[in-house]
Amino acid sequence: MTDDWQCLELAHGGDENAWRDLFERHYPALVRMTSCITGSIETGQDLAQESFVRLLHADIRHHAGTFKSFLSTIAYRLALKEKLRIGLYQRPDPALIADESPSPLELAIRDDTGRMIIRVIQSLSAEQREILTLRYIGGHSYEEIARITEVPIGTVKSRVFYAVKTCRELLEQRGVFK
Amino acid sequence: MTHPDHDTLLRFVLQTLDEPDNAIVSGHLPACEECRELEQKFLSEVEKLQGIKFHIAVPAPPRLTRRSRRLVVVSRWAAVLATGFLLGYMTAQLSDPVRPVVVQQRLIPTRAEVSSSAFVSCQAIDVTTSP
Numbered sequence: 001m002t003d004d005w006q007c008l009e010l011a012h013g014g015d016e017n018a019w020r021d022l023f024e025r026h027y028p029a030l031v032r033m034t035s036c037i038t039g040s041i042e043t044g045q046d047l048a049q050e051s052f053v054r055l056l057h058a059d060i061r062h063h064a065g066t067f068k069s070f071l072s073t074i075a076y077r078l079a080l081k082e083k084l085r086i087g088l089y090q091r092p093d094p095a096l097i098a099d100e101s102p103s104p105l106e107l108a109i110r111d112d113t114g115r116m117i118i119r120v121i122q123s124l125s126a127e128q129r130e131i132l133t134l135r136y137i138g139g140h141s142y143e144e145i146a147r148i149t150e151v152p153i154g155t156v157k158s159r160v161f162y163a164v165k166t167c168r169e170l171l172e173q174r175g176v177f178k
Numbered sequence: 179m180t181h182p183d184h185d186t187l188l189r190f191v192l193q194t195l196d197e198p199d200n201a202i203v204s205g206h207l208p209a210c211e212e213c214r215e216l217e218q219k220f221l222s223e224v225e226k227l228q229g230i231k232f233h234i235a236v237p238a239p240p241r242l243t244r245r246s247r248r249l250v251v252v253s254r255w256a257a258v259l260a261t262g263f264l265l266g267y268m269t270a271q272l273s274d275p276v277r278p279v280v281v282q283q284r285l286i287p288t289r290a291e292v293s294s295s296a297f298v299s300c301q302a303i304d305v306t307t308s309p
Binding site for chain 1: 224
C-alpha cells in the first residue's frame with residue numbers, strides 16, 4: 001500500500017488510481033466524522049466529497065502532522081462552517097431524543113447499542129459532541145485533536161473527560177451501560 | 179488503602195490524568211481488585227464508544243481536475259492588488275478635502291429697478307462658495 005502523501009502526490013500528477021485509493025481509504029471515516037458533527041448523513045457525505053476537492057487544491061508544504069489529521073482538519077472546518085450556515089449550533093430539542101424513530105444517521109449504524117450511543121452523543125452540547133466525535137468516531141489522538149481544533153492539549157483532555165462522563169451517565173440512565 | 183475516586187479512575191482510563199496522580203493510580207491497581215473491576219468497566223464502555231459500526235457506501239471520487247499552481251498564485255496576487263487598489267481609492271475619496279465650487283449668481287433687476295431712471299446696470303457678479 002502506498003503512503004497517503006505519496007498517493008496525493010501521484011494524484012496531483014494525474015494518477016486516477018492513486019486518487020481513488022486515497023478516496024476509498026479515507027472517505028468512510030470522513031463521512032462518520034462530519035455526519036456526527038452536523039447530525040446529518042447527507043451533509044456528511046457532501047462535506048466528505050468537498051474535503052477531497054479542497055485536499056486536491058490545498059498547500060501541503062507546511063503541514064507537519066499526519067495525512068489523516070490534515071484531511072480531518074479540512075473536513076472539521078467545513079463541518080463547522082456548514083453547521084454555522086444551517087444554524088445547528090443550538091442544542092437539539094430534548095423531545096427529539098425521546099422520539100423513538102431513528103434518524104437517517106442512526107439508520108447508517110448497524111447495531112442498536114451504536115444507535116443509542118449516537119443518539120446520546122447527538123444530545124450533548126456542540127463542544128462535547130465535537131470532541132467525542134474527533135476522539136472516538138474519528139479515532140484521533142489528543143495531540144491531533146489539539147491541532148485540528150487549535151485548542152491547547154490540556155483543554156482537549158479536560159473536554160474529553162467531561163464529555164465521556166456526561167455521555168456515560170446518559171447511557172447508564174438508558175440502560176446501555178450497566 | 180485509599181481508593182481513587184471514580185472521576186480519577188475514569189481520567190486514568192481515558193489517559194487524561196496528569197502526573198503524579200497517574201503513577202499513584204497505576205501503582206494502586208495491581209493491589210486492588212475492586213478498582214481493577216471498575217477500570218475494566220470503564221475500558222469496556224470506552225471500547226463501545228470507539229466501536230460504533232457505520233454502513234457507508236463509497237461513491238466515485240471527485241473528478242481529478244487540478245488547477246495549475248501558477249494560475250492559482252497569479253489569481254491570488256491579482257485579487258490582492260485589486261483589493262489594495264479598491265481600498266486605496268476609497269480611502270482617497272474619504273480623505274479628500276472639500277474643494278470650493280464657484281457658483282456664479284447673476285442679479286436680475288426687479289421691475290421697479292428697470293423702470294427707475296437711476297438704474298444703470300445690475301450686471302454685478304457675486305462670487306460665492308458652496309458650503
